[in-house]
Amino acid sequence: MQNISTVSELKNAIEFLKDQQSAKGMVVREHFYLVYDSFKPVNLLAGSLNDIARSPLLVENIIGIGMGLLTGTMSKSLFVGASGSKFKGVLGTIMQYGITNFVANNSGFLKAVGTSFIKNVVGRKTKKTEIL
Numbered sequence: 001m002q003n004i005s006t007v008s009e010l011k012n013a014i015e016f017l018k019d020q021q022s023a024k025g026m027v028v029r030e031h032f033y034l035v036y037d038s039f040k041p042v043n044l045l046a047g048s049l050n051d052i053a054r055s056p057l058l059v060e061n062i063i064g065i066g067m068g069l070l071t072g073t074m075s076k077s078l079f080v081g082a083s084g085s086k087f088k089g090v091l092g093t094i095m096q097y098g099i100t101n102f103v104a105n106n107s108g109f110l111k112a113v114g115t116s117f118i119k120n121v122v123g124r125k126t127k128k129t130e131i132l
Contacts (some may be wrong), residue, residue: 064107
């Protein structure tokens with residue numbers, strides 16, 4: 001910093017420092033309001049939900065569990081049907097539980113098998129149409 005030797009240089013230096021302080025104060029205030037806004041409960045909840053929605057692992061787990069519940073429920077309804085037998089109902093519930101757990105725990109494998117099966121079926125149809 002250079003030495004100030006006159007009153008006018010002192011006044012200029014003071015004005016410069018006041019302007020600099022004002023600019024830095026505005027930046028600090030803006031940053032404070034951004035931080036304050038981000039800590040509001042609504043914004044914290046929205047940010048958390050966005051993080052959850054973007055998590056591919058969670059989405060795959062939810063899809064796997066949903067597939068398991070759907071296949072378990074369908075298998076029970078197909079096995080038990082409209083039967084009034086209590087034994088068949090209990091056996092259907094046990095079967096539903098087993099199928100639900102199997103599908104939920106192996107959803108990645110079942111997805112890969114289903115995808116390859118669909119590709120083979122579609123591939124056969126396109127080959128047949130090419131021959132004709």
